[in-house]
Amino acid sequence: MDASPAELAGFLAGGAELPQRALDLGCGTGADAVFLAEQGIETSGLDMSTTALALAKERAERHGVRIEWLQGDVLQLPLEDGCMDLVLDRGCLHHVAVSDQATYATEVARVLRPGGTLLVREMNVAGHHAHAVSESSLRSMVERTPLRVRSIVSYATAGSDRVHPTMLAVIDRD
Ligand SMILES: C[S@@+](CC[C@H](N)C(=O)[O-])C[C@H]1O[C@@H](n2cnc3c(N)ncnc32)[C@H](O)[C@@H]1O
Numbered sequence: 001m002d003a004s005p006a007e008l009a010g011f012l013a014g015g016a017e018l019p020q021r022a023l024d025l026g027c028g029t030g031a032d033a034v035f036l037a038e039q040g041i042e043t044s045g046l047d048m049s050t051t052a053l054a055l056a057k058e059r060a061e062r063h064g065v066r067i068e069w070l071q072g073d074v075l076q077l078p079l080e081d082g083c084m085d086l087v088l089d090r091g092c093l094h095h096v097a098v099s100d101q102a103t104y105a106t107e108v109a110r111v112l113r114p115g116g117t118l119l120v121r122e123m124n125v126a127g128h129h130a131h132a133v134s135e136s137s138l139r140s141m142v143e144r145t146p147l148r149v150r151s152i153v154s155y156a157t158a159g160s161d162r163v164h165p166t167m168l169a170v171i172d173r174d
Pocket of ligand 1: 026028029030046047048049052064070073074075089090091096
């Protein structure tokens with residue numbers, strides 16, 4: 001059994017009900033997507049990397065869950081308007097250039113249903129991340145979109161060599 005993503009488990013446990021449909025943006029090798037599917041949530045995982053998606057598919061098969069895997073760019077989501085209750089981003093947003101983050105937010109708002117939620121979990125290790133995500137960059141990213149920041153919590157997670165500053169943001173769609 002793989003380790004479960006604790007923040008995601010805590011977020012789901014705090015909701016009145018589980019989302020019916022979720023999208024894992026920049027799903028990588030699919031740990032969060034598989035976890036969502038294991039909760040009975042209809043899950044899609046999107047990544048630009050075919051290598052990561054191949055590993056994600058293998059993981060889903062090992063866990064016996066069905067997931068819709070999409071190869072694509074977070075800036076142009078191959079999904080219908082308003083189809084998702086939850087969009088999750090763990091560690092993808094810092095790959096998106098600051099100049100593209102408003103487009104990212106517009107795309108996420110487009111695929112979320114009204115009342116849906118974007119959950120962003122990012123680390124901010126100086127010098128490691130191309131486009132470190134800060135509270136202020138998140139707030140500016142959602143300006144002029146129907147996304148509203150509900151909460152941003154900063155905390156520390158243990159890495160292999162040091163403690164990493166980490167941020168969990170809950171963002172609602174009007
Ligand atoms: C740090 S990894 C995180 C993977 C996974 N979310 C996790 O927590 O294990 C970032 C992932 O985002 C993907 N990615 C980066 N930019 C992307 C983009 N513009 N569109 C889609 N995927 C992207 C990368 O291929 C990579 O798999």
